[in-house]
Amino acid sequence: MGGLHGFVSVHKKLLIILGIVLFILFGSIVALLIKKTASNEPLLPNSTQTFPSPTPIPLSDQKVSLVHSTIYYVKIQAGSSEDPPKYSLFTADSTGTTSTNVGEIAGPAKQILPILDGKYLFIGDLGFLERGNTIYLYDAKTDETKPFLSASSGFQIESYLLSPDKSAIIIWEQSVGATTDGISQIVHATLEQIEKKRVLLSENVGDQTKYPLFWSRATGKIYLDSYSVSKNGKSRGIFELSTNGNIRPVRGLAVDEYSASPILSPRGDTIAYTAFNAQTGVKIPSPNVPNGLLRESIRNPNQLKVYNLITEEMETLLDNTQGTLFDSLIFDKDGRNLIYRTLKITSASQTVPQEYRKINLATRNNELFAKNVNGIFLTQFANNDMLFGTRSQIIDSIGNLSSGSFGQILSGVYLYSPFSQTYSKILTDDPIQIFSIENQ
Amino acid sequence: MRKSKIFITVITFIIGITFIKEFALAQKSLQFSSFTPEVTVPPGGNNAECRIALAEETINRYKAKNLTDYLDTTSISLLSCDIYRYIRGCTSSTDEDCTSPCIYIKNGPTAEQIQSYPGVRENVDYFHTAGTTIYPPSYLYTKAVGRFDLRNGFGLTEAGKQEAMATLLAMTCAERAQELTHHVSTPLYFYPLQKRELSVTLPDATSYTLNVSPDGIFTHQGKTYSSLSYELRGISLSFQPEGQKRLLDGANVELELRNIAEELSFTQKEREDFVAYWAKELPRSPYFEVTLLSQDDAQSVAPWSVLPVPTSSIRYIFAFRPLVDKKVIANDTFTPLPREGFTAVDIGGIIIW
Numbered sequence: 015m016g017g018l019h020g021f022v023s024v025h026k027k028l029l030i031i032l033g034i035v036l037f038i039l040f041g042s043i044v045a046l047l048i049k050k051t052a053s054n055e056p057l058l059p060n061s062t063q064t065f066p067s068p069t070p071i072p073l074s075d076q077k078v079s080l081v082h083s084t085i086y087y088v089k090i091q092a093g094s095s096e097d098p099p100k101y102s103l104f105t106a107d108s109t110g111t112t113s114t115n116v117g118e119i120a121g122p123a124k125q126i127l128p129i130l131d132g133k134y135l136f137i138g139d140l141g142f143l144e145r146g147n148t149i150y151l152y153d154a155k156t157d158e159t160k161p162f163l164s165a166s167s168g169f170q171i172e173s174y175l176l177s178p179d180k181s182a183i184i185i186w187e188q189s190v191g192a193t194t195d196g197i198s199q200i201v202h203a204t205l206e207q208i209e210k211k212r213v214l215l216s217e218n219v220g221d222q223t224k225y226p227l228f229w230s231r232a233t234g235k236i237y238l239d240s241y242s243v244s245k246n247g248k249s250r251g252i253f254e255l256s257t258n259g260n261i262r263p264v265r266g267l268a269v270d271e272y273s274a275s276p277i278l279s280p281r282g283d284t285i286a287y288t289a290f291n292a293q294t295g296v297k298i299p300s301p302n303v304p305n306g307l308l309r310e311s312i313r314n315p316n317q318l319k320v321y322n323l324i325t326e327e328m329e330t331l332l333d334n335t336q337g338t339l340f341d342s343l344i345f346d347k348d349g350r351n352l353i354y355r356t357l358k359i360t361s362a363s364q365t366v367p368q369e370y371r372k373i374n375l376a377t378r379n380n381e382l383f384a385k386n387v388n389g390i391f392l393t394q395f396a397n398n399d400m401l402f403g404t405r406s407q408i409i410d411s412i413g414n415l416s417s418g419s420f421g422q423i424l425s426g427v428y429l430y431s432p433f434s435q436t437y438s439k440i441l442t443d444d445p446i447q448i449f450s451i452e453n454q
Numbered sequence: 455m456r457k458s459k460i461f462i463t464v465i466t467f468i469i470g471i472t473f474i475k476e477f478a479l480a481q482k483s484l485q486f487s488s489f490t491p492e493v494t495v496p497p498g499g500n501n502a503e504c505r506i507a508l509a510e511e512t513i514n515r516y517k518a519k520n521l522t523d524y525l526d527t528t529s530i531s532l533l534s535c536d537i538y539r540y541i542r543g544c545t546s547s548t549d550e551d552c553t554s555p556c557i558y559i560k561n562g563p564t565a566e567q568i569q570s571y572p573g574v575r576e577n578v579d580y581f582h583t584a585g586t587t588i589y590p591p592s593y594l595y596t597k598a599v600g601r602f603d604l605r606n607g608f609g610l611t612e613a614g615k616q617e618a619m620a621t622l623l624a625m626t627c628a629e630r631a632q633e634l635t636h637h638v639s640t641p642l643y644f645y646p647l648q649k650r651e652l653s654v655t656l657p658d659a660t661s662y663t664l665n666v667s668p669d670g671i672f673t674h675q676g677k678t679y680s681s682l683s684y685e686l687r688g689i690s691l692s693f694q695p696e697g698q699k700r701l702l703d704g705a706n707v708e709l710e711l712r713n714i715a716e717e718l719s720f721t722q723k724e725r726e727d728f729v730a731y732w733a734k735e736l737p738r739s740p741y742f743e744v745t746l747l748s749q750d751d752a753q754s755v756a757p758w759s760v761l762p763v764p765t766s767s768i769r770y771i772f773a774f775r776p777l778v779d780k781k782v783i784a785n786d787t788f789t790p791l792p793r794e795g796f797t798a799v800d801i802g803g804i805i806i807w
Contacts, residue, residue: 386807388805388807404807425807428737428807437737437738438737438738439738439776439778442778442779443778443781
């Protein structure tokens with residue numbers, strides 16, 4: 015005891031320093047553990063915390079992580095009034111050379127989306143205007159389908175969105191039979207506590223009936239587009255909705271500031287969209303119809319713009335007043351470039367597609383990307399190859415996440431190499447609908 | 455004293471190292487845990503306007519697959535059911551007719567019964583009329599239009615119907631259909647019996663005056679050419695090529711092209727142009743279905759004209775369809791057309807993407 019006392023008295027200063035060091039270390043470790051635990055907790059239904067954590071991810075890490083990609087697609091087997099259609103689910107890697115049939119979903123259904131571990135969600139029990147009564151969970155491993163979430167009483171499901179980490183869901187519901195009258199609402203729930211639904215937004219359908227467009231991983235907010243159920247159709251706007259129900263218009267995109275719905279960058283911090291410069295010398299006129307559905311601003315997307323959802327800054331990338339229009343926007347894999355298609359207005363007020371071009375958001379360097387305008391680019395893989403789909407004449411309702419109604423069935427899928435400018439046919443010769451692409 | 459100092463220093467060092475390692479692992483772990491797989495969904499269909507544009511394309515493909523009759527039946531049921539519910543003003547989730555699936559009614563009324571209800575048949579007829587008046591007849595299409603109308607508040611009132619019709623009529627081609635063009639450069643060769651001036655009008659209505667030798671050589675703006683190259687454009691997405699067909703091996707596409715050129719007795723220059731162009735332009739694909747269009751179809755695809763009128767106007771227009779899987783296709787031998795007198799030969803093609 016005396017020895018210890020002597021030791022302490024002799025090394026008093028050193029021990030104090032050691033104690034301080036140990037205290038700081040212990041405190042830091044505890045703080046780290048708390049932070050890590052908190053970041054893994056699912057969002058509580060009534061929490062005001064926003065999701066997800068906008069932790070910036072270095073691009074180098076993304077490239078390292080993007081080593082495996084999965085393409086999810088369906089083939090539809092036509093049915094009859096006694097035998098509903100069936101949807102055969104397939105997965106393939108990014109080379110597209112081998113496809114695996116992973117299961118089958120009985121239709122009619124729409125919006126099939128993969129969640130974790132071979133499980134898929136889809137809207138079933140489709141009825142009026144192809145709205146569904148139930149979201150089902152299909153387990154491909156056991157080939158079982160179970161009800162996962164029912165529409166609220168008196169409502170039917172138009173569409174849904176999964177959060178970027180697939181831990182939460184947003185459901186867009188409309189009161190049964192709603193067309194020009196009725197209620198539209200947006201409901202939130204976590205997948206772990208799906209029964210604890212919270213209504214984030216409820217409104218009478220009107221000139222700005224809002225519906226979910228995408229969920230940003232960078233801001234944790236849900237972005238809503240809107241449409242008009244009245245006959246003027248002139249009040250489209252983009253809104254930002256928090257998981258606590260706060261809603262506000264996105265600055266600069268509140269009313270008719272865009273031609274087509276914006277797209278979200280891979281990081282989730284930037285949106286790109288087309289808009290209309292009324293000062294153009296060449297445009298397709300608005301027809302003499304009693305509504306605004308074919309107004310000039312929709313028919314003439316002659317501007318290309320980006321908007322930073324965090325800084326709320328808008329930039330005009332391209333502004334053409336000579337009769338060139340822009341459509342089919344897609345960000346490249348790291349969001350640094352925007353790929354778009356150009357169209358030329360003819361003297362007969364028609365449009366002729368020209369080519370795909372690529373513009374760098376920072377340098378504005380603009381170059382030819384692809385000459386083939388017979389399809390649409392769907393995603394870019396880690397090796398820079400792009401998935402290119404040629405559209406068939408068939409529409410169906412499987413893969414359209416945004417508004418849940420009609421989507422395109424692809425007649426062919428190709429890998430496009432931007433370097434060699436060659437296309438390689440992959441997947442299948444059958445018409446398919448790609449409903450998800452995961453880059454891991 | 456010294457031992458104690460060393461002991462404390464070592465302990466501090468070990469703790470420090472442990473902390474740094476743990477901190478680094480925690481950082482790395484956090485970084486990876488925050489990375490979630492990217493999920494993207496194909497663009498398209500976001501706008502109601504786009505849905506209309508897509509709808510028209512639906513018709514021809516289904517017709518080509520001989521599914522129209524079946525679809526008419528199904529779509530009548532669907533549309534009838536929707537209209538029936540709309541007219542009835544379904545508002546309650548307890549109403550079985552409102553909540554049961556409309557597309558495939560299992561326990562509810564049949565399509566025929568629904569159509570016998572007041573107001574239903576007339577509205578179905580209206581949409582059918584709209585479809586047959588403005589677009590090819592298809593209930594599938596009118597279903598889409600009908601849904602669009604309902605979604606956008608046109609309803610089924612008289613004013614709504616008139617508004618829908620006016621809007622549909624006002625749409626441009628691009629708004630009614632995906633405006634896609636299958637276009638490639640195609641060479642046009644001329645072989646007059648003696649050197650002479652030819653007036654050539656291409657499908658896009660541009661005209662050229664060329665002074666062509668019997669060997670096909672002509673000079674234009676100071677440069678010498680062996681063919682006039684133009685772009686085949688504006689072929690509809692619904693184009694279904696008919697004619698002689700065969701399967702090409704994508705791994706030996708150059709050899710396959712040479713075989714075609716020999717079968718059709720191309721000249722050496724034509725053969726070189728044909729093989730070089732298509733070996734470069736065709737996408738990579740395990741197989742190709744190639745169709746040599748009939749002369750009638752080729753005439754409609756490539757309606758150029760030459761004055762004076764050639765004795766033989768030959769259009770070898772190929773349709774190449776890339777295939778992933780090997781298909782059983784009639785392995786036709788392509789038959790050359792006679793080149794008699796003044797001859798014009800078009801050796802072009804399209805890719806059915």
